[in-house]
Amino acid sequence: MTDNERNLNTASTSLGPKFISLDEAAAMTSGTRVTFAPGMPALFSESLKNICFVKGVPLIRVVHPHMGFDKATGKDRQASLYELTSQTGLPTMFHNQERPRNVWTEQLALAERIGAAGTPALVPDDMKLRAEVFGLCAVVLSEDGMIWNMRNLIDTPLGRKYGYSEEACAAAPAKIAAVSSLIDRRLETQEKRGSHYLVGDALTAADVYWATMSISILPPPLEIMPLTRQNERGLKYFARNSKIPAIAEALSKRIEDHQRYILTTYCETPAVLGGDPL
Numbered sequence: 001m002t003d004n005e006r007n008l009n010t011a012s013t014s015l016g017p018k019f020i021s022l023d024e025a026a027a028m029t030s031g032t033r034v035t036f037a038p039g040m041p042a043l044f045s046e047s048l049k050n051i052c053f054v055k056g057v058p059l060i061r062v063v064h065p066h067m068g069f070d071k072a073t074g075k076d077r078q079a080s081l082y083e084l085t086s087q088t089g090l091p092t093m094f095h096n097q098e099r100p101r102n103v104w105t106e107q108l109a110l111a112e113r114i115g116a117a118g119t120p121a122l123v124p125d126d127m128k129l130r131a132e133v134f135g136l137c138a139v140v141l142s143e144d145g146m147i148w149n150m151r152n153l154i155d156t157p158l159g160r161k162y163g164y165s166e167e168a169c170a171a172a173p174a175k176i177a178a179v180s181s182l183i184d185r186r187l188e189t190q191e192k193r194g195s196h197y198l199v200g201d202a203l204t205a206a207d208v209y210w211a212t213m214s215i216s217i218l219p220p221p222l223e224i225m226p227l228t229r230q231n232e233r234g235l236k237y238f239a240r241n242s243k244i245p246a247i248a249e250a251l252s253k254r255i256e257d258h259q260r261y262i263l264t265t266y267c268e269t270p271a272v273l274g275g276d277p278l
Helices: 003-013 022-027 043-055 079-085 104-114 127-141 146-151 157-161 166-192 205-216 232-241 245-250 253-266
Strands: 032-036 060-063 093-095
Touching (some): 032 043, 043 205, 043 253, 093 104, 104 127, 127 146, 127 166, 127 205, 146 157, 146 166, 166 253, 205 232
Parallel strands (some): 032 060
Antiparallel strands (some): 032 093
16 A cells, blocks of 8 residues: 555545545546645644635545655655646635646635625725735745744654755744734724724735734634644644744734634634544
C-alpha cells in the first residue's frame, strides 16, 4: 500500500466526513471538489471551506497529496496533482468540468458565482468597498503577507517552499504584528461606527479569511477547532506563535472577539476536519 492509499484509507474510515482520492475527483464531471489534509486545519483549505459554507456551496472533500516522496514507490507524491494543475498548492478547487482553481482570488470569485441565492455577497458591488476587501485580504493571504511570514517562523519543508531563511525568520514576527495591528485599528474604527465587520456594514470575504487565518496566531477554543491526532502538533505551534512578544503585543480583545463572532456566526463550527478525533 502506498502512502497516499494509506492516507485515503485512514480518512475514509475515521469518524467524520468522507474524502475521495485525487484521481476520483479529477474524473468527476460535476460537483465542487476541494482538496484537504484530513484532520488538519490547513489554513487555506479551511478558509475556502468557510467561504463555501457561507455561500451555501456543497463541497466534495478530496485528499490532498502530501509533500515528499512515496516510501513504497519512490515517486513524488504530488506528481499527479502537478500534472493536473501545474502546481502543488493546497487547496485545489475543481468545479464541474471547468479548469482547476488554485489561487484564493479565483476560488473566491468561483464561490461567489456558484453560491446559493440569498447568501451574503462576500465581494461588494461598491468598488471602493471592494478595493478595501481585497486590500485587507492581500496583506493576510498574499506573498509576504501574514500567512507567508507565519510559515517562515520555523525551518520546515513548507517554510523552505515559501523562502525560509534566517533573515526571513527574524523579520517575520514584526510583519505578522504589523498586519495584526492593521486589523485591530480597522476593527476599532468600524466599532466606532457601529459595525461588527472589517469593511462596511456586512460580512465580506475579508472577515471570513481573517477570522480563519488568525487561528495561526490566536488559536480558538476546542468548541470551535476540535483536537485531532493530525492537528495536535499544529495547534500547539499556533499557540506558541501567539506568545511571540511582538505578535502577542499586537493581538487585542477586539481581534479575539471578531474571530469568535465570525467563526461561530457564519462559519462551520465546530470545524469538521475528518482525521482522528482526540
